[in-house]
Amino acid sequence: xxxxxxxxxxxxxxxxxxxxxxxxxxxxxxxxxxxxxxxxxxxxxxxxxxxxxxxxxxxxxxxxxxxxxxxxxxxxxxxxxxxxxxxxxxxxxxxxxxxxxxxxxxxxxxxxxxxxxxxxxxxxxxxxxxxxxxxxxxxxxxxxxxxxxxxxxxxxxxxxxxxxxxxxxxxxxxxxxxxxxxxxxxxxxxxxxxxxxxxxxxxxxxxxxxxxxxxxxxx
Amino acid sequence: xxxxxxxxxxxxxxxxxxxxxxxxxxxxxxxxxxxxxxxxxxxxxxxxxxxxxxxxxxxxxxxxxxxxxxxxxxxxxxxxxxxxxxxxxxxxxxxxxxxxxxxxxxxxxxxxxxxxxxxxxxxxxxxxxxxxxxxxxxxxxxxxxxxxxxxxxxxxxxxxxxxxxxxxxxxxxxxxxxxxxxxxxxxxxxxxxxxxxxxxxxxxxxxxxxxxxxxxxxxxxxxxxxxxxxxxxxxxxxxxxxxxxxxxxxxxxxxxxxx
Amino acid sequence: xxxxxxxxxxxxxxxxxxxxxxxxxxxxxxxxxxxxxxxxxxxxxxxxxxxxxxxxxxxxxxxxxxxxxxxxxxxxxxxxxxxxxxxxxxxxxxxxxxxxxxxxxxxxxxxxxxxxxxxxxxxxxxxxxxxxxxxxxxxxxxxxxxxxxxxxxxxxxxxxxxxxxxxxxxxxxxxxxxxxxxxxxxxxxxxxxxxxxxxxxxxxxxxxxxxxxxxxxxxxxxxxxxxxxxxxxxxxxxxxxxxxxxxxxxxxxxxxxxxxxxxxxxxxxxxxxxxxxxxxxxxxxxxxxxxxxxxxxxxxxxxxxxxxxxxxxxxxxxxxxxxxxxxxxxxxxxxxxxxxxxxxxxxxxxxxxxxxxxxxxxxxxxxxxxxxxxxxxxxxxxxxxxxxxxxxxxxxxxxxxxxxxxxxxxxxxxxxxxxxxxxxxxxxxxxxxxxxxxxxxxxxxxxxxxxxxxxxxxxxxxxxxxxxxxxxxxxxxxx
Numbered sequence: 015x016x017x018x019x020x021x022x023x024x025x026x027x028x029x030x031x032x033x034x035x036x037x038x039x040x041x042x043x044x045x046x047x048x049x050x051x052x053x054x055x056x057x058x059x060x061x062x063x064x065x066x067x068x069x070x071x072x073x074x075x076x077x078x079x080x081x082x083x084x085x086x087x088x089x090x091x092x093x094x095x096x097x098x099x100x101x102x103x104x105x106x107x108x109x110x111x112x113x114x115x116x117x118x119x120x121x122x123x124x125x126x127x128x129x130x131x132x133x134x135x136x137x138x139x140x141x142x143x144x145x146x147x148x149x150x151x152x153x154x155x156x157x158x159x160x161x162x163x164x165x166x167x168x169x170x171x172x173x174x175x176x177x178x179x180x181x182x183x184x185x186x187x188x189x190x191x192x193x194x195x196x197x198x199x200x201x202x203x204x205x206x207x208x209x210x211x212x213x214x215x216x217x218x219x220x221x222x223x224x225x226x227x228x229x230x231x232x233x
Numbered sequence: 234x235x236x237x238x239x240x241x242x243x244x245x246x247x248x249x250x251x252x253x254x255x256x257x258x259x260x261x262x263x264x265x266x267x268x269x270x271x272x273x274x275x276x277x278x279x280x281x282x283x284x285x286x287x288x289x290x291x292x293x294x295x296x297x298x299x300x301x302x303x304x305x306x307x308x309x310x311x312x313x314x315x316x317x318x319x320x321x322x323x324x325x326x327x328x329x330x331x332x333x334x335x336x337x338x339x340x341x342x343x344x345x346x347x348x349x350x351x352x353x354x355x356x357x358x359x360x361x362x363x364x365x366x367x368x369x370x371x372x373x374x375x376x377x378x379x380x381x382x383x384x385x386x387x388x389x390x391x392x393x394x395x396x397x398x399x400x401x402x403x404x405x406x407x408x409x410x411x412x413x414x415x416x417x418x419x420x421x422x423x424x425x426x427x428x429x430x431x432x433x434x435x436x437x438x439x440x441x442x443x444x445x446x447x448x449x450x451x452x453x454x455x456x457x458x459x460x461x462x463x464x465x466x467x468x469x470x471x472x473x474x475x476x477x478x479x480x481x482x483x484x485x486x487x488x489x490x491x492x
Numbered sequence: 493x494x495x496x497x498x499x500x501x502x503x504x505x506x507x508x509x510x511x512x513x514x515x516x517x518x519x520x521x522x523x524x525x526x527x528x529x530x531x532x533x534x535x536x537x538x539x540x541x542x543x544x545x546x547x548x549x550x551x552x553x554x555x556x557x558x559x560x561x562x563x564x565x566x567x568x569x570x571x572x573x574x575x576x577x578x579x580x581x582x583x584x585x586x587x588x589x590x591x592x593x594x595x596x597x598x599x600x601x602x603x604x605x606x607x608x609x610x611x612x613x614x615x616x617x618x619x620x621x622x623x624x625x626x627x628x629x630x631x632x633x634x635x636x637x638x639x640x641x642x643x644x645x646x647x648x649x650x651x652x653x654x655x656x657x658x659x660x661x662x663x664x665x666x667x668x669x670x671x672x673x674x675x676x677x678x679x680x681x682x683x684x685x686x687x688x689x690x691x692x693x694x695x696x697x698x699x700x701x702x703x704x705x706x707x708x709x710x711x712x713x714x715x716x717x718x719x720x721x722x723x724x725x726x727x728x729x730x731x732x733x734x735x736x737x738x739x740x741x742x743x744x745x746x747x748x749x750x751x752x753x754x755x756x757x758x759x760x761x762x763x764x765x766x767x768x769x770x771x772x773x774x775x776x777x778x779x780x781x782x783x784x785x786x787x788x789x790x791x792x793x794x795x796x797x798x799x800x801x802x803x804x805x806x807x808x809x810x811x812x813x814x815x816x817x818x819x820x821x822x823x824x825x826x827x828x829x830x831x832x833x834x835x836x837x838x839x840x841x842x843x844x845x846x847x848x849x850x851x852x853x854x855x856x857x858x859x860x861x862x863x864x865x866x867x868x869x870x871x872x873x874x875x876x877x878x879x880x881x882x883x884x885x886x887x888x889x890x891x892x893x894x895x896x897x898x899x900x901x902x903x904x905x906x907x908x909x910x911x912x913x914x915x916x917x918x919x920x921x922x923x924x925x926x927x928x929x930x931x932x933x934x935x936x937x938x939x940x941x942x943x944x945x946x947x948x949x950x951x952x953x954x955x956x957x958x959x960x961x962x963x964x965x966x967x968x969x970x971x
Contacts, residue, residue: 018572018584021739021793025565030803035562036555042548043751060764124729124782132691149765161781162728166721184765185750194746197711199578199777200728203769208721210683211761212637212653214660215529218683221636222690223721223768252962254921258931259955261962268966280966283924291914293863295885295905297892299918306922334879338894386865411531415822419862426510426860427947428517432826433862434951462952 043185045148053147053180054231060150064206065219066227070177076230077103080172081113083228084137089115093131093138093168095160096121100141100174120161131163137170138224144179145229146187151205152229153187155198162200171224173204177233239389241361242316247277248358249310249317253324254286255454256475263454263475267320267355270481274363281310289327292335294421301335304328308344316362317348318355320477322384322452323420325354330387356397356452356476357390369401371483377407377446378476379437379460381453382415394452394476401483409440418459434463441471450476504647504833506849509856512831522657526828529656533819536762537870553755554874556748557810560740564800567709567742568791574712578774580787588618591792595620595701595734596627598788602732604629604698608690610718610726611635612703613651613813614736614792616835617848620701631701634690634722636683643670649829651836652760652815657828690722700726700784704737705756705812706749707789714789715749716770717756724768733775733784739791740809752812755872759814795847802898804883808843810873815840817867817877823860832857839867843880851888852901858884931961 015023048056058068071079084092092115095101101119108114118135140160143153152173156162165171181187184203188194193201208223219225248271256264268278284307291300307328311317319325329352336345359365378394385391391413398406417423417433437460441449449471451457461473516522541549560567572582585591591614599607607629609615621642624631633642637654641647644666648654655663660677667673673685702723706715714735716723727733743749757763776783799805818824818838829837834845834857842861846854858881861867867877886892889911890903897903920926934941938957945954 016584017586017590017793020586021584021791021797022565022568024793024797025568025739025800029801030806033558033562033803033806035559038552038555038559038748038751040552040747040751042545042552043754064763064767120781122781128695132695151765151769158777158779158781161783162724163782166724166728183750184753185747188746188750194710197713197746197771197773199772199774199780200783201771201773202724203765204767205765205769206767208719209767210636210720212635212640212655213663213679213682214525214658215532215653215656216660216679218679221683221687221720221722222634222694222725254931257962258934258957261958261960261965264962265965282928282963282967285921285924285927288921291918293882293885294914295882295887295889295891296911296914296918297886297895299891299914301894302918303921306924382862382864382866386869413866415862415864415866417822417862419864422859422862424947426513426823427950428514429823429826429860430862430947431951432517432523433822458955459952462948462955465953466949466951 040185043183045182048147048182050177050180053182054177054233056147057145057150057180060148061206061229064150065209066150066206066229068229068231070231070233073232076174076232077107077114079230080139081111083172084115085113087136087170089136089170091116091118091134091136093118093120093135093164095119095140095164097159098141100139104139120164124161124163131167135168137172138164138168139172139174140165142173142175142179143191144181144187145175146181146184146203148183149205151184151203154204155201157198165204166223169220169224170226170228171207172228172230174230174232177231244362244364245276245315247279247313247315249315250278250280251284251317251319251324251328252280253319253321253454255458256320259458260454260475263320263478266475266477266481267318269485270359270365270477271318271363274359274365276363279315284310287324287327288335289324290420292327292331297335301339304332304335305341308341308348311348311351315351316353316358317351318353318358320355320475321454322354322381322388322390323455325352326383326387328352354384354388354390354452356393357388360393360396365397367397367400367480367484369403369483370486371401371403373403373405374448375405375407375446376479377409377441377444377449379412379416379441379449379451379456381451381456384452385413390452394450397476397480398450404483407444407446409444411440416456416460418455420455423459434459435467438464438467438469438471442469447471449473450479452476506833506845506853507856509831509833509860512833513827513860516827516831521659522828523826525657525659526825529653530819530825533761537759537816537819540758540762540764549751549755550872550874552751553872554810556743556751557812557873560743560748561800561806561809563744564740564742567744568739570709571707571712571742574709575789578712580712580774580789583788583790585790585792585794587794588792591618591736591790591794592620592623594790595736596624596629598732598734599624599629599699602698604732606630606693606697607632607699607701608693608697608726608730609633609638610700610702610716610723611638611654612701612736613835614703614738615701616648617794618736618792620736632693634694634726635720636686639686639690640666643667647830647835649837650815650818651813657830694725694729697730699732699734700730701734701736702726704735704741704789706752707737707742708746708749709742710745712773713746714772716772717753717766718770719767721768723770727770727772728783731784732786732788734788734790736790736792739793739796756812756814759816759870759872799847805847805880805899807875808847808880810875811840811844812873814872816870816872820866820870821861822864822866823862832860839877839881843877843884846884846899846901850901851884851899852904855888855901855905858888928963932964935959935961935964
């Protein structure tokens with residue numbers, strides 16, 4: 015008998031009494047319906063408590079703000095998506111302005127340029143599928159156009175979040191977006207920059223992932 | 234852990250008093266104090282002569298046959314429907330929470346469950362059933378309190394002791410750090426793992442001493458024996474008393490320190 | 493350097509709990525490191541749940557886990573089906589050895605020479621690193637704590653914070669000795685150095701091995717909770733990802749993870765959420781630019797289906813591995829994780845490990861508790877840990893003829909002398925007349941009471957028998 019069948023058989027023919035499945039009431043996770051402004055305040059407060067940075071901006075002003083942020087950090091290069099509206103907006107913006115760093119487009123399989131990605135890219139910018147106010151989390155579903163490593167390998171990760179796409183809780187976000195009907199190959203919540211407290215409970219940022227997480231909130 | 238629903242009975246005219254073996258042999262004053270406090274509330278106290286031990290030491294050591302034999306000898310001691318009050322969270326927890334498990338699948342299961350439902354920790358009973366009002370006759374003093382783990386977690390009476398002490402106008406109650414941490418008694422644990430238990434009680438005594446209080450009170454004789462014994466052997470400036478003895482001494486006109 | 497540092501995983505004798513515990517108790521550095529860490533963790537947990545209806549949330553957590561366990565075989569089949577549909581290869585292992593062989597075979601098929609690992613307690617159960625090294629495959633831990641522990645040739649002393657037994661100075665010295673990092677107390681500097689060293693390893697690793705926090709049956713999703721990003725690296729950068737998980741980690745619905753995640757991170761480290769919550773539902777698709785080409789899941793039994801047989805012991809499998817029971821355990825705080833000599837230390841280890849190593853090996857584990865109940869009080873899924881400790885104590889001495897013992901190795905702790913003592917104790921206490929006579933005699937001759945009582949009087953004065961028992965005083969009163 016295969017190990018699979020042996021294990022399943024032992025589980026199916028257990029010697030104890032019949033097991034009953036209790037009801038699960040998720041209402042303890044419910045929160046009052048917050049306004050967008052309240053959600054944004056809560057999001058900002060929570061993500062900043064874990065070293066994330068929030069900049070409130072607008073549809074027309076976010077590129078300027080991004081340029082300032084990157085300049086203040088001396089970033090030489092920014093990794094962008096090829097087809098996503100954020101990437102496209104940046105590509106057209108760089109024509110005619112000097113204050114944006116060199117744009118790198120993630121359009122090749124990682125194997126062909128891994129060394130560069132790991133050692134030479136200063137920042138990466140991605141979109142989000144929304145945010146979660148209660149925990150200060152960003153929802154990312156990396157895609158063909160916005161691959162997984164964009165938000166992981168460069169020391170600075172900039173995420174663009176629409177204030178209108180803030181949810182109060184993780185539960186609410188998942189239910190509203192109908193995640194259970196189909197998940198992408200990779201989905202994640204990001205709540206702050208990479209961190210560790212493995213050395214005597216002392217917090218240090220950027221241990222493996224980005225040292226900085228900067229959220230541009232489009233209001 | 235804690236019973237989610239605790240339905241206190243109306244104040245009865247009689248109760249059974251289950252003294253526990255440690256009170257019987259080592260701290261009978263605490264037992265007498267408990268009885269006198271109940272009587273002062275107008276309750277007749279019935280002390281079943283044939284009581285011995287709840288069976289807990291053998292139970293927690295894994296010797297359930299032996300524990301059951303002893304516990305079975307207690308089941309017949311409470312024939313009437315009166316509440317059974319116990320001056321110990323630990324023995325109370327054994328009878329209230331563990332008797333049903335111990336007697337499961339035996340002929341005594343119904344009886345054990347019935348008795349378990351009538352068990353009350355004595356300070357809880359004084360506060361929430363008798364609604365006792367204490368008149369402090371003692372000199373001003375500062376005390377710390379150690380609530381036993383079973384009183385706190387099995388019987389859910391962590392707020393009761395401080396409530397009682399709070400009624401004493403001349404008593405200043407101070408709280409030690411990590412008040413909710415175990416003192417290291419744990420019954421046979423203290424014998425099986427003397428070093429670990431010793432490390433726990435030494436830290437417990439240090440935190441009590443750090444409060445500046447010269448005396449502490451506790452709900453359980455096991456903790457008392459452990460903490461007080463450590464303080465005595467190591468010449469630490471703190472001594473302990475069962476909370477019932479303390480309450481009775483301070484509120485009883487004859488034995489009280491004022492008269 | 494700690495006492496326990498000299499042991500590597502494979503020389504630890506679980507039975508030798510006492511000498512290790514004694515050594516830890518007398519090691520001020522160990523005592524101080526754990527006390528400080530546990531105090532911090534307890535405070536953080538408390539504040540993380542402020543404003544929550546914690547009891548109701550814990551009820552939900554318990555119910556989600558109970559519901560999953562009630563349907564365990566069906567859920568595992570559903571999980572297998574969904575994972576397979578998603579392009580993930582599913583393997584089953586009855587024990588740690590078989591799980592190791594499965595990982596080895598995947599590595600061999602890919603001609604893999606190096607494995608990078610994310611944190612996984614199941615891989616610790618399997619002793620996977622050691623096994624792979626024997627097969628000539630390098631296995632390197634990437635979680636900073638695990639990395640430190642691996643450099644020191646130790647095992648984790650805590651399931652969430654593996655290197656919690658070491659202070660900065662000890663870690664600095666270790667990193668200096670093993671990797672050439674400059675001696676420094678600057679945690680940022682030490683961390684940055686580890687980042688540099690491990691980035692190289694991530695790029696060159698052939699296979700990434702991770703654990704799993706929750707496996708969702710309805711969507712075929714593997715969830716991973718982490719702060720460092722090494723979990724993301726491990727599961728994204730190498731061309732092949734192997735996830736190892738205990739069979740009990742499955743939950744029916746995606747919705748379930750929202751509640752369990754809320755409980756897990758708050759209970760573990762007092763965080764509202766960890767930095768990363770990964771949900772992996774498949775390998776890289778043809779047009780995707782990164783991610784592993786292959787994803788495998790190894791479903792590991794290793795004693796779990798045996799625990800599953802018993803209605804009471806089954807509750808052990810609710811565990812979501814938050815470590816809160818350790819953080820709040822006064823015994824764990826005093827002796828640290830290595831004293832237990834087991835993969836899982838502390839209260840959860842004491843109720844889980846006897847099933848993995850047998851009660852003959854693990855006979856002391858259930859006694860390493862004062863039954864204070866703090867573990868059960870904080871458990872996010874309400875495992876009645878103290879009750880299970882008592883159950884295993886009963887099993888270890890074959891102490892109950894009504895509920896006979898059944899755990900492998902049961903009865904190993906029964907000694908004739910101790911059994912005789914309890915028989916005598918029981919005989920006396922079940923006979924009220926004898927008891928009264930005995931205790932009255934004790935009171936009468938209390939001056940003859942021995943001044944020394946084993947381990948008790950090593951630290952305390954002997955308890956003093958009263959001049960008259962309560963029984964005697966009540967008798968006099970009634971006359």
